[in-house]
Amino acid sequence: MSEHVDVLIVGAGLSGIGFASRLKREMPGKSFAILESRSAVGGTWDLFRYPGIRSDSDMYTLGYSFRPWAGAKAIADGDSIREYIQATVADEGLESRIRLNYRVVSAEWSSETALWTVTAVPTSGGEYRQDAAASRPGKPATFTCSFLSVCSGYYRYDEGFTPAIEGADTFTGSIVHPQHWPADLDYEGKQVVVIGSGATAVTLVPSMAKTAARVTMLQRSPTYIAPVPSRDHLADRLRGKMPAQLAYDVVRAKNVLFSMFTYQLSRRRPETMKAILRKSAVAKLPAGFPVDTHLAPSYQPWDQRVCAIPNGDLYRAISAGTADIVTDEISRITPDGIDLVSGGSIPADVIVTATGLNLLVIGGMTLTVDGEPVDVGKTLTYKGMMLDGVPNFALTIGYTNASWTLKADLVAGYICRLLKHLDRRNLQWVAPAAPGEVADAGLTSLIDLKAGYILRGADKLPRQGAGSPWRLHQNYLRDFALLRAGRVTDHVRFGRRGQQVRAFGRTTAALGPLELPGTGYVNVGGARLRFRKTGSGDPVLLLHGIGQSLEDWNEQHDRLAARHTVISVDLPGFAYSARLSGPATLAKLADALPALLDAVGVHEPLPVIGNSLGGAVAMKLAADHPDRVSALVLANSAGFGKEVALVLRLLTVRPLAALLMRPAAAASRRTVESIFYDKRLVTDARVGNAFALSRRATHRKTLLDVARDLGTVSGVRAEWRTSLLGALATSEIPALVLWGSHDHILPFSHLAAATAALPHAESHVFAKTGHMPQIERPDEFAAVVEEFLSRRVAGREAANI
Numbered sequence: 001m002s003e004h005v006d007v008l009i010v011g012a013g014l015s016g017i018g019f020a021s022r023l024k025r026e027m028p029g030k031s032f033a034i035l036e037s038r039s040a041v042g043g044t045w046d047l048f049r050y051p052g053i054r055s056d057s058d059m060y061t062l063g064y065s066f067r068p069w070a071g072a073k074a075i076a077d078g079d080s081i082r083e084y085i086q087a088t089v090a091d092e093g094l095e096s097r098i099r100l101n102y103r104v105v106s107a108e109w110s111s112e113t114a115l116w117t118v119t120a121v122p123t124s125g126g127e128y129r130q131d132a133a134a135s136r137p138g139k140p141a142t143f144t145c146s147f148l149s150v151c152s153g154y155y156r157y158d159e160g161f162t163p164a165i166e167g168a169d170t171f172t173g174s175i176v177h178p179q180h181w182p183a184d185l186d187y188e189g190k191q192v193v194v195i196g197s198g199a200t201a202v203t204l205v206p207s208m209a210k211t212a213a214r215v216t217m218l219q220r221s222p223t224y225i226a227p228v229p230s231r232d233h234l235a236d237r238l239r240g241k242m243p244a245q246l247a248y249d250v251v252r253a254k255n256v257l258f259s260m261f262t263y264q265l266s267r268r269r270p271e272t273m274k275a276i277l278r279k280s281a282v283a284k285l286p287a288g289f290p291v292d293t294h295l296a297p298s299y300q301p302w303d304q305r306v307c308a309i310p311n312g313d314l315y316r317a318i319s320a321g322t323a324d325i326v327t328d329e330i331s332r333i334t335p336d337g338i339d340l341v342s343g344g345s346i347p348a349d350v351i352v353t354a355t356g357l358n359l360l361v362i363g364g365m366t367l368t369v370d371g372e373p374v375d376v377g378k379t380l381t382y383k384g385m386m387l388d389g390v391p392n393f394a395l396t397i398g399y400t401n402a403s404w405t406l407k408a409d410l411v412a413g414y415i416c417r418l419l420k421h422l423d424r425r426n427l428q429w430v431a432p433a434a435p436g437e438v439a440d441a442g443l444t445s446l447i448d449l450k451a452g453y454i455l456r457g458a459d460k461l462p463r464q465g466a467g468s469p470w471r472l473h474q475n476y477l478r479d480f481a482l483l484r485a486g487r488v489t490d491h492v493r494f495g496r497r498g499q500q501v502r503a504f505g506r507t508t509a510a511l512g513p514l515e516l517p518g519t520g521y522v523n524v525g526g527a528r529l530r531f532r533k534t535g536s537g538d539p540v541l542l543l544h545g546i547g548q549s550l551e552d553w554n555e556q557h558d559r560l561a562a563r564h565t566v567i568s569v570d571l572p573g574f575a576y577s578a579r580l581s582g583p584a585t586l587a588k589l590a591d592a593l594p595a596l597l598d599a600v601g602v603h604e605p606l607p608v609i610g611n612s613l614g615g616a617v618a619m620k621l622a623a624d625h626p627d628r629v630s631a632l633v634l635a636n637s638a639g640f641g642k643e644v645a646l647v648l649r650l651l652t653v654r655p656l657a658a659l660l661m662r663p664a665a666a667a668s669r670r671t672v673e674s675i676f677y678d679k680r681l682v683t684d685a686r687v688g689n690a691f692a693l694s695r696r697a698t699h700r701k702t703l704l705d706v707a708r709d710l711g712t713v714s715g716v717r718a719e720w721r722t723s724l725l726g727a728l729a730t731s732e733i734p735a736l737v738l739w740g741s742h743d744h745i746l747p748f749s750h751l752a753a754a755t756a757a758l759p760h761a762e763s764h765v766f767a768k769t770g771h772m773p774q775i776e777r778p779d780e781f782a783a784v785v786e787e788f789l790s791r792r793v794a795g796r797e798a799a800n801i
Contacts, residue, residue, distance in 0.1 A: 010152050020034055043153065053203065074231055103363070118142070147394075175353065191348050219294070225277065228311075267301075567602065573702030612746065743771045
């Protein structure tokens, strides 16, 4: 079988049917087909059939902009959503365009023909499994198209995530995963345990509690839960009083603005949102219910998705005594229940593993452009919907902080605009083209949600840059301006049939922030921290300064790695490390380090070398965790005086800070120039790295937090300096203080203050050197450090034998 269409759509769920409808309305002359691997339309809403399955977004934003939601409930059940999609197919006349039971496995672009050749295998109504050849019962079909749009979401349909739990094979009852719910599962009058705490779990528990003897939600850690009304009162008031489409548009706009407000409140005032959610829980749950144990996550609201419970149904089930929550870890599954790490146990007849999804980007298909494979996990996204260097291709990734369909609708409209532009100018292809500085600036995963299923598969997701149009904003109004009103010609290249896409170059993210040998990520306190580990021998830890990154220690990695295991880290929130919850402070930066060291396999005390802010963090670590530090090397360290560069003082003044923190290449060059005495070190590469960091919102916010924590407009605060130095003055930890003679950030006069405050410390001066002697005098720096460590640390260890 072979077929040619102008546009090929992969996936017949909400996104695919929505795009097909818009394409038929706006460009009736275009031929198109929809490939769907299942035997029915509906996507997620056809797959999931577990009890209580429903939307967790209101239907006025989850529904299509062109098709008013007529249901009474704003939070709709799965059957109603599936029927809504099916009715759209019928009313838009899409039945003849849908090819059921075909799973796309590959797509190959040819510049000679300006066409995609798409290979799909029949699934015969069953689920296609990538690892099961037997699931390919028929001959592959071939489709060619000018434009390929993938609307298949980002998770695997054939399997959910189920962690291996000891003893599962001994359980005498039923163990089920919500993604494949048995139609004949009988749980009436039985003891049910739902493992998990996400949207699926909070949906299942109250629904199953209606007939089960008791349902227990067993969670390893809590999730934020928000009761929401199941009906929209404004929609109820407007129904019948104005045209259906107008009423729908009004309610839709209201809900978009409200969801944006609550999200921004959560991110900017997390403690306020926590208090609102806690107050709601206390009001709706029985007196004495341990809210702070079961409903107070360690992360901030919207680090992971907030779970909605319509009319507080979960809380009502708990109040009725038919459901409860247990926060604990599983020791093992027994024949008749679950044993917990705490020593308790939960009886069970049925266990539901609501433990999440497995990621599957673009449906698992492979892409090639003119014979060259595309590594999607290393490729930069454009406007959150196209791939750098991949022509006539789009993927639909909806919002994680709002309704999926809001973004899907914007993507569909943008593709139509793009197709019209190509037709008007007699062009055959368009491919995003990232400037070199964007791809070289260090990239992150397309979805930065800290949910388990995202973290497990983050390396499979496309990359995103630091700013528009190479970043997914998760903001409907910004995306509306970008996709509905923004130009379709920015940062793209156009071509005609026969012109090679490769002739224009294609940039991939390569390794991005993992480019340096030995770099990787570890999770600490819910945050992903970038580190670098090289060499072998006794470990040392290197800490960078404010607004900097672990690249400041490249020269010392090269020199110290011959005798040491050298570990450097992007401090939490800086560079390519994620932020910890709440404002960044000196104490939080230091407190994260013991867990980081544990995560990279270092459990014994080690020397800590810090430059600038890194020196203050090193001292704080030594003061608060003296068992983790065997020696301190403080290079041009903060903490020894009030004086500091004017720009850092001005960052404490909010109106000026907003102006000073605007990313600008010229400002980045001035910053690098201020660091070095030898201006030959002010290279384009260093300026480019500084500029890339300045474009990262988390980096800027962390810099401002720390500047305000440690200083004022008049200089470095005395309170924390006095307290910290007082704690270290009597410490037996050996210390070496290093300073460049021409430091314009923290003046050379601070060295005298340092040796006075730490009377047992040694010191060394680097002549004609600025703020970073580890870069400006790398050989001398390494030699001084090696001599100090071999003498003082070895001597201290010998004294303790």
